[in-house]
Amino acid sequence: MDVDALYQEIILDHYKKPHGAGLREDFDTEVHHVNPTCGDEITLRVHLDGDTVADVSYAAQGCSISQASASVLNDLVVGHSVEEGMTVLGSFTELMQGKGKVEPDEDVLEDGVAFAGVAQFPARVKCALLAWMAWKDAVAQAVTEKEDA
Amino acid sequence: MDVDALYQEIILDHYKKPHGAGLREDFDTEVHHVNPTCGDEITLRVHLDGDTVADVSYAAQGCSISQASASVLNDLVVGHSVEEGMTVLGSFTELMQGKGKVEPDEDVLEDGVAFAGVAQFPARVKCALLAWMAWKDAVAQAVTEKEDA
Amino acid sequence: MTTAEATGYDVEQVRRDFPVLARRLAGDLPLVYLDSANTSQKPASVIAAIEEHYRLHNANVARAMHQIGAEATEAFEGARDKVAGFIGAPSRDEVVFTKNASEALNLVARVLGDAGRVGAGDEIVITQLEHHSNIVPWQQLCQRTGATLRWFGLTPEGRLDLSDIDSLITERTKVVSVAWVSNMLGSVSPLATIIAKAHAVGALVVVDASQAVPQLPVDVSTLGADLVAFTGHKMLGPTGIGVLWGRYELLAELPPFMGGGEMIETVTMERTTYAPPPARFEAGTPPIAQAVGLGAAVDYLSALGMENVAAHEHAITAYALGRLQEIDGLRIVGPSEAVDRGGAISFELAGVHPHDVAQLLDSRGIAVRAGNHCAKPAHACFGVQSTSRASFYLYTTEQEVDALVDGLLHTKKYFGA
Amino acid sequence: MTTAEATGYDVEQVRRDFPVLARRLAGDLPLVYLDSANTSQKPASVIAAIEEHYRLHNANVARAMHQIGAEATEAFEGARDKVAGFIGAPSRDEVVFTKNASEALNLVARVLGDAGRVGAGDEIVITQLEHHSNIVPWQQLCQRTGATLRWFGLTPEGRLDLSDIDSLITERTKVVSVAWVSNMLGSVSPLATIIAKAHAVGALVVVDASQAVPQLPVDVSTLGADLVAFTGHKMLGPTGIGVLWGRYELLAELPPFMGGGEMIETVTMERTTYAPPPARFEAGTPPIAQAVGLGAAVDYLSALGMENVAAHEHAITAYALGRLQEIDGLRIVGPSEAVDRGGAISFELAGVHPHDVAQLLDSRGIAVRAGNHCAKPAHACFGVQSTSRASFYLYTTEQEVDALVDGLLHTKKYFGA
Numbered sequence A, B: 001m002d003v004d005a006l007y008q009e010i011i012l013d014h015y016k017k018p019h020g021a022g023l024r025e026d027f028d029t030e031v032h033h034v035n036p037t038c039g040d041e042i043t044l045r046v047h048l049d050g051d052t053v054a055d056v057s058y059a060a061q062g063c064s065i066s067q068a069s070a071s072v073l074n075d076l077v078v079g080h081s082v083e084e085g086m087t088v089l090g091s092f093t094e095l096m097q098g099k100g101k102v103e104p105d106e107d108v109l110e111d112g113v114a115f116a117g118v119a120q121f122p123a124r125v126k127c128a129l130l131a132w133m134a135w136k137d138a139v140a141q142a143v144t145e146k147e148d149a
Numbered sequence C, D: 001m002t003t004a005e006a007t008g009y010d011v012e013q014v015r016r017d018f019p020v021l022a023r024r025l026a027g028d029l030p031l032v033y034l035d036s037a038n039t040s041q042k043p044a045s046v047i048a049a050i051e052e053h054y055r056l057h058n059a060n061v062a063r064a065m066h067q068i069g070a071e072a073t074e075a076f077e078g079a080r081d082k083v084a085g086f087i088g089a090p091s092r093d094e095v096v097f098t099k100n101a102s103e104a105l106n107l108v109a110r111v112l113g114d115a116g117r118v119g120a121g122d123e124i125v126i127t128q129l130e131h132h133s134n135i136v137p138w139q140q141l142c143q144r145t146g147a148t149l150r151w152f153g154l155t156p157e158g159r160l161d162l163s164d165i166d167s168l169i170t171e172r173t174k175v176v177s178v179a180w181v182s183n184m185l186g187s188v189s190p191l192a193t194i195i196a197k198a199h200a201v202g203a204l205v206v207v208d209a210s211q212a213v214p215q216l217p218v219d220v221s222t223l224g225a226d227l228v229a230f231t232g233h234k235m236l237g238p239t240g241i242g243v244l245w246g247r248y249e250l251l252a253e254l255p256p257f258m259g260g261g262e263m264i265e266t267v268t269m270e271r272t273t274y275a276p277p278p279a280r281f282e283a284g285t286p287p288i289a290q291a292v293g294l295g296a297a298v299d300y301l302s303a304l305g306m307e308n309v310a311a312h313e314h315a316i317t318a319y320a321l322g323r324l325q326e327i328d329g330l331r332i333v334g335p336s337e338a339v340d341r342g343g344a345i346s347f348e349l350a351g352v353h354p355h356d357v358a359q360l361l362d363s364r365g366i367a368v369r370a371g372n373h374c375a376k377p378a379h380a381c382f383g384v385q386s387t388s389r390a391s392f393y394l395y396t397t398e399q400e401v402d403a404l405v406d407g408l409l410h411t412k413k414y415f416g417a
C-alpha cells in the first residue's frame, strides 16, 4: 500500500486547483450529499441544456481525494451528453469498486485514471465517489423534472 | 470436592424424614421466601409464646439441602428463646459463609454440623440458608407485632 | 442406530478441536459436558481467531483510517458477511450485531413501541414455552403501551397447542413472537402455520432462533419471518454477541433502539438523524473481537455442514431419549420421541430434586443443568418447579449419554429413590 | 521533562506486554499507535485470560451447578469484585455489566423515563463536548417524554463554560449528564462544581467516565455522582463489555431496562418480578469472557498503579502539546496546556484535510484518528467539520510523539501546505 499510488500528482493538482469549483446560479437541480463515516460534504448543482450537461457547479468540503474527484468529474461530464456522462460514471464506479484489479480505460476516464490507486484503499473509495453519487442524483432529478414539465 | 461431604448421612435422614414439616394453624406470622437462582421455595410460620419459639411450621419445596436444613432449624429453635435461636442462626450462617474454613460447634449446632460440607459448595450455600433467612424474617415480624400490640 | 452411521463427520476428531473436552475435573474425571443448550463449547479455531485479533489487529472499527483499523473493520464487517451467508440473508445489511439474543428481542420490543406499531388495544401473541427473554420484553412493552399479551398453550406432550390459533391471532394482533426450538422441552414449533396465520392478519413475526441456528440449517430468505434473533455463545461463538436479522425494508422503517457512536448520520445538540441499518441499531463500539470469533464459529459450522450437525443432533437425541426411558422413575418433560425435536431433554427423577441430581452427576464429571432453564411458565404448565436438563451438541457422543444414564442410576441409589 | 522521570514504571518494559506493539506494518514499519482514546491495546495477560477461560472454564454463569459452571461464575463475579474495588464502589452490587459505555448511558436514559423520573416540562442538562453516546440517548428521552434538553457551552479554549450554571441547572433539572474527560478536546470537566449545583436542585448526576477511568485514579465513593458509565475496551479490556456503576439505593429504585434471562425473581405469563441490582440490569447471558478479560485488565492497571498511569499520561501529553506547537500551521483544538487535561489532542493542519493527514501518517505506520470523533457538536463549536486526533496511553513513548511530529512535517511538505 504505497501512499503515492493514492496521491497521484494529478490528484494533488486537481486538489490544489479544482476545476469548475464554486456554486453558479444557472442550474436545474441542487443536491447535498454527506459521507457519514468521514463527514465529507458536497453541494452540487447540475444545469442541463437539452441532453447536454451545460454545467456542474459545486462547493465541496473534504479531503484531497473527494475534492479532486469533483474537479475531474467537472472535466469529464460538462459539455457531454447525459448518456456519455453516465457511461463515465459507470466506468469510474467500476474502477473504484474493483479493489485494484480493474484496468482503467484512459480514453474514457482521462485524468480519472489517476484514481486507480484509490481502489486499494477501501476507506477512501467513498471519498472518490461522493461527487459522482451526488451528480448521478442531481442529474436523475433534473431529467425527471424535464420529463414532467 | 467430595460429594459425600455435602450429602452427609444426617442430611439425607432429615431430607427423607423432615422434622416438624407441614403448616400448622397456630402461628403469629407467615413468610414466603424464594431462592431465585434455583427456584427453591419455603412458606414458614412462626408461633411465639412470650419469648419462646413455640412452633415453626413450614412447607418447603426444594432440594435435599434446603429441606434438611428446615428440618434441622425446627429441631434447633423450637422450644428455645428467640435470643437463643438468633445465636444459633448466627453460628449457622457463619459456618455456611466460611468457605469450609470455620470449625462448627456441635454444642450449638447439633445436627447442623452436618452442613459443614455445604460450605465447600458455593452454589448450595443459599439452599442451606433459605429456611433460616425465612425464620429470621418471620421472627422479626412477630416480635415487631408483639411490641406494637 | 449408532451416531457413527447418522453423522456425516467423525465426532471423535471433532472433539479434538475443543480444548475444554480434554479437561479433567475433580478426582481426575473427564468432563462430560451435557449443557450445550445453556452455552456451547468453543473450538480452538474460534479461540485462536479472538486471540489473534487482539494480538495483531486490534483497533476500533468504522472510525479508523489506519492499517490496523482497516484490518479490524474488514474482520468485523467480514464476520457480518459470514453470518449473513450462514443464515441465507438476502443482504448483509440485514444482520445487526447485538450483545446476545436477549438484546435482539428487547431491541425489537422497544422500537416497535417507540414506532407506535404497538399501542393500547393491540395484542401481542407469544407462547407458553418461551424463554424468559421472549416473554419479559413483551410484558414490558404491554405495560408501556397498554397492549395485551396473549399466548399459545402447550399440549401434554410439550408441543405448542395451536387449536385456538384463530381466536388468538386476530386483526388485533400486531406481533407474534415465538421460539423456533424450545430450550426446555426441546419441541420444534410449527413455524409455517403460525407465520402464515400471522401474516394473514398483518402481524409481524419475530422468531427466537437461539436454539435453532446452532442446530439446524437456517435460511431466513425462505423462512417467512420478519425478524429473527439468535445468540453467538450457543453456536460455538464467544459470549458478548448476538444477532438480530430483519427484512431490510422493515429495519429501514424502524427507529433506533440505543443512541450514540456510529449509529448516526448527523448530530447537532438540537437534532440527530440516523444511519441506515444495520449501523442504526449498533450504538457504541460494537463487539468487534466477538464478531471475529462468531465468524470463525460460522466457518467451523459450515465446514462440518449444518445438515450433518442436524443429523448428529437428531441421532444423539434419539439415542438419549431411548436410554433415559430405560430408567425407572424418570419422566421426560417434553416430547419423548425424536420427532420435530431439538436436543434439549428436561426430566424429573422421582424422589430426587433436580439440584441433587445435578450435584450427584457433577461428582462424576457430568455437567447438566438443573432449575427452570429460564422457562418458568413452561415448567408451571407441567406442574413442576424445576427439572434436570441434558443437552447435546455436535461433539456429544453416545458414551457420554451412557455415562449420564449410569450416573442417574447411581443417583437414584444414593438418595434411596 | 522526560517521561522517564515522570513515570513510575518502565515504559519500555510495559510495551513488551503488548503484543500488537511489536507489529510491523506495510513497508516493514513499526506500528506507532496513537489512537488509544478510540480503543486501547491489550496486554498479553488480558488476551491470555480470555483464551484460558474459553479453553478450560467456559460455561454459562449463575444457572450452572456443575464444576466448570462454578468456575465460570466465580471468574465472572470475581471480575465484578475487581471492578468494584478498582473504582472504589462501596458494594459489588453497584457494578452492572453492559456491552459498552453507550449501553450504560442508554440504560440510564431509558429507565429514568420508564420510572417517570423525567417527564414533560422537566429538563436534562448535558454539555457541548459530549460524545454522541451522551447526547443521543438524552435527545431520544426528551422526544419520548416531552422533557427539554439544555447544555453547557464551551470556552474558546475548549473547556466547559460554567458562566450560566445558575440559569442552566434549576429546579426543573432532573438529570445532569457530563463527560469527565472529553475524548476530543481532552479537557477535564469541573465535576465538583457541577455535582454540587445539581444535587442542590435535586437532580441526578450521570458521569460519562469513558475517558477518565482508563487514565485517572477513580473513587466513586467520594466522587459524588449518582451514576457512572465507562467502557472496557478503552482500559486494556476486551470489546463487548462496559460498566454502569450506580448508588445502590438508586439502582434498587429503578425498573429494569431489558428483560429476560436471570434478571427476574419470578416469571408467570401474566406478571414478572425482578431481581435486585445488579442482576436486574443484566438481561440474557452476560459478557462472561469479556468480564474475565476486564478483570485481568484491572489487575494490570492496579499493578502499574493508576497514579503512575495518570502521571505518565500527563507527562506524555505535556510533551506532545509542546512538540506539536512547534509545527507551523498546526492548531490544537482544545486546551493547549497540560492542565486539567487528558491525553487526547485534536488538531488541524492548515491546508491539509484531516483524512489526508491520517493517511499520510499511516503510510509511515503512525495510527491517528481523523473525523469528528463522535463529537460533532464540539467540532461545530470550533467551526470545523473534522480534526486529526492523536491520543496516548500508558505504553506511549516520547519517540512515538517525535515520529508523529516528523510525520506531520512530512505531510505538510507532501501536500505543499
Ligand SMILES: Cc1ncc(COP(=O)(O)O)c(C=O)c1O
Pocket: C261, C283, C284, C285, C286, D037, D038, D100, D101, D102, D103, D131, D133, D134, D179, D181, D182, D183, D208, D210, D211, D231, D232, D233, D242, D374
Ligand atoms: C467520552 C466517551 N463517551 C462514550 C464513549 C462510548 O464508548 P463505547 O463506544 O464503548 O460505548 C466513548 C468512546 O467511544 C467516549 O470517548
Ligand SMILES: Cc1ncc(COP(=O)(O)O)c(C=O)c1O
Pocket: C037, C038, C100, C101, C102, C103, C131, C133, C134, C179, C181, C182, C183, C208, C210, C211, C231, C232, C233, C242, C374, D261, D283, D284, D285, D286
Ligand atoms: C430459546 C432461547 N431464547 C433466548 C435465549 C437467550 O439467549 P442469551 O442469554 O444469549 O440472550 C436463550 C438462551 O439462554 C434460549 O435458549
